[in-house]
Amino acid sequence: MFGLNKQDTTLLIIVAILALFAPFILNPFPEGSALAQFNAGYPDLMQRFVIFGIFAIGFNILFGLTGYLSFGHAAFLGVGSYAAIWMMKLLTMNVIPAIIISVIVAGLISFLVGWISLRRSGIYFSILTLAFAMMMYQLAYSDLFGQLFGGVLTGGETGLQPKVSDPRILDAALAEGATPKAHLFGLEMGASHKMNVGAWSFTFNAGYYIAAFAMLAAFYMSIRIFRSPFGMMLRSVKSNQHRLNYTGLNPKPYTLAAFVISGMYAGLAGGLLVAMDTQVGAERMFWTASGEVVIMTILGGAGTLIGPVLGSGLLKYMENILSKINKSVLESWFSFMPDGMSDFFIAITNLFVGKQWHITTGVIFMLVIIFVPGGLVELGKRIGARLSRKKEPNNTDGSAKPEPAE
Amino acid sequence: MGILEVKGVNKRFGGLQALGDVNLSVKENSVHAIIGPNGAGKSTLLNCLVGKLIPDTGSVMFNGQSVLGRKPYEINQMGISRVFQTPEIFGDLTVRENMMIPIFAKRDGAFRMHAIKDMMREREIVDAADHMLEEMNMADKYGMHAASMSRGDKRRLEIGMCLAQEPRLLLLDEPTAGMARADTNNTIDLLKQISDQRDITIAIIEHDMHVVFSLANRITVLAQGTPLVEDDPENIKGNPKVREAYLGETA
Numbered sequence A: 001m002f003g004l005n006k007q008d009t010t011l012l013i014i015v016a017i018l019a020l021f022a023p024f025i026l027n028p029f030p031e032g033s034a035l036a037q038f039n040a041g042y043p044d045l046m047q048r049f050v051i052f053g054i055f056a057i058g059f060n061i062l063f064g065l066t067g068y069l070s071f072g073h074a075a076f077l078g079v080g081s082y083a084a085i086w087m088m089k090l091l092t093m094n095v096i097p098a099i100i101i102s103v104i105v106a107g108l109i110s111f112l113v114g115w116i117s118l119r120r121s122g123i124y125f126s127i128l129t130l131a132f133a134m135m136m137y138q139l140a141y142s143d144l145f146g147q148l149f150g151g152v153l154t155g156g157e158t159g160l161q162p163k164v165s166d167p168r169i170l171d172a173a174l175a176e177g178a179t180p181k182a183h184l185f186g187l188e189m190g191a192s193h194k195m196n197v198g199a200w201s202f203t204f205n206a207g208y209y210i211a212a213f214a215m216l217a218a219f220y221m222s223i224r225i226f227r228s229p230f231g232m233m234l235r236s237v238k239s240n241q242h243r244l245n246y247t248g249l250n251p252k253p254y255t256l257a258a259f260v261i262s263g264m265y266a267g268l269a270g271g272l273l274v275a276m277d278t279q280v281g282a283e284r285m286f287w288t289a290s291g292e293v294v295i296m297t298i299l300g301g302a303g304t305l306i307g308p309v310l311g312s313g314l315l316k317y318m319e320n321i322l323s324k325i326n327k328s329v330l331e332s333w334f335s336f337m338p339d340g341m342s343d344f345f346i347a348i349t350n351l352f353v354g355k356q357w358h359i360t361t362g363v364i365f366m367l368v369i370i371f372v373p374g375g376l377v378e379l380g381k382r383i384g385a386r387l388s389r390k391k392e393p394n395n396t397d398g399s400a401k402p403e404p405a406e
Numbered sequence B: 001m002g003i004l005e006v007k008g009v010n011k012r013f014g015g016l017q018a019l020g021d022v023n024l025s026v027k028e029n030s031v032h033a034i035i036g037p038n039g040a041g042k043s044t045l046l047n048c049l050v051g052k053l054i055p056d057t058g059s060v061m062f063n064g065q066s067v068l069g070r071k072p073y074e075i076n077q078m079g080i081s082r083v084f085q086t087p088e089i090f091g092d093l094t095v096r097e098n099m100m101i102p103i104f105a106k107r108d109g110a111f112r113m114h115a116i117k118d119m120m121r122e123r124e125i126v127d128a129a130d131h132m133l134e135e136m137n138m139a140d141k142y143g144m145h146a147a148s149m150s151r152g153d154k155r156r157l158e159i160g161m162c163l164a165q166e167p168r169l170l171l172l173d174e175p176t177a178g179m180a181r182a183d184t185n186n187t188i189d190l191l192k193q194i195s196d197q198r199d200i201t202i203a204i205i206e207h208d209m210h211v212v213f214s215l216a217n218r219i220t221v222l223a224q225g226t227p228l229v230e231d232d233p234e235n236i237k238g239n240p241k242v243r244e245a246y247l248g249e250t251a
């Protein structure tokens, strides 16, 4: 279906179903119960799941296929965000032009950065991309270009948001005191429908479904790229660039194309972030944000189709859920224990939650790198293999190597 | 005029004269062997032909066109394919994918952005790759990861990948180095079959005299970066200068 083979079609359909029913799947615990803490089915977080999923899917096209490790991709996400907010200031609060422009501008900037950075490979390439990203962060944070031309480009420390006084030539003027709201042909991104079933409560949010649709489209495109001759060339760049050169193929335009495509994915993610929450600051371009997408991709499984989606989901879940668990939550969890004991457990657990959620992420990341370098996808495969071996003891699976992309 | 004409090529590495005034003419459709002791400059010469190194002086003409200053992929597109001393293949790809890449390169050139169509639906490419694998006696291995094959099979695959491009000139750098006798003989048979059945010129660097005298119909002896003699195999065997410089050593 859709020009995909059977296996890929199944994968796409599974992802589509998960995205469609995410408000249910991510809210398994009844409202008000102790475990409601672990519910992730609220719009803001679900939007982040799919948007950062897009970011990681794109990053994987560069890193997973060609092996070129960029440490500057958050810069393209930021560029996309700024481009989108300018569309909302100048043109219309409709998200469509904003999203289109974010992809185009991020594509142009990543072409420039890629053109220069790809003169080197390996660690030097990574350092070049990092240097570019840090420069771009600084330019955004200090709004150097804006100052240079006596205006505003990024808004510096305060960032940008749509104001009533913005020109917005396609929209009717807003009343004084109103807030400009992002919409898709009138359907506001913030529009939600709440459904209560017994003790459970589920929220269906327009913005989430628009972002989820974009994620599915991005995922579909990535499958097509993985299975195309172009995708095979990218894998051959990673495998043996030397042989590629002596086979009459020029690796440079292939890697540059992969770089620009992944930059455009990052721009799409940046544009969607603005569509969901109409404000931008430079912090989303900071180098730690570039490192995050690397971690997401490796955590899920670099070079696999579904890995980046899983990795970004896991990381965003930990960031948002673990960080909300504070001391008082822990006290209520361990209150059944005798005093001394509960204090001890609270102190230990507290190391891994709340503001310290990064420690948990770090530990999980280390465990994955050491024990399952192929990430969650490999973990899943191993568990699957173990289970099927239990069923039929004589199944010597593994003679046929798995396709690199699944 | 040969298909490959090397004239007055010099190459220095610091103080070392790796190639000194090398002249070489390779006739079309011949099997031309370049022999010489270790460090004679054979690999350096080959690197000058494929764009990996640029000679300090001299000219290298292929099919009437200069190759100097061109990138390796451009020289390959002109019709020169190279087999390396240690097999260079795409280890992470399947055997069939390995074979498809040179065929894509031949059809589409150095770069083409074909990012939408499923590569398995490129019927003509897949068929050509499978055909070549059959010819190489590797049809049963098409789904294997190339890295997991034996060294002999990797060499066979690499030769097949070069042939799939239908090059006019095939360069081989010690293709049997480190191979067991049986694998060496297989490689000799394969190369013989290739030169008999195809419209192709082969230039081969080789250490193993058994391989050289089984295949070559022209031999150049290189010593200390300079060609000592160039002649037919029968004359090379009896040449006293060659015996002294090279054959005497190994005999």
Ligand SMILES: Nc1ncnc2c1ncn2[C@@H]1O[C@H](COP(=O)(O)OP(=O)(O)O)[C@@H](O)[C@H]1O
Pocket: B013, B016, B018, B036, B037, B038, B039, B040, B041, B042, B043, B044, B045
């Ligand atoms: N890239 C290089 N840098 C410096 N010296 C080199 C380089 N390549 C080869 N040489 C030297 O040039 C000489 C010829 O080497 P080579 O062409 O590899 O010999 P052969 O292949 O005939 O054994 C050797 O002395 C070698 O050490």
Ligand SMILES: [Mg+2]
Pocket: B042, B043
């Ligand atoms: Mg050598």
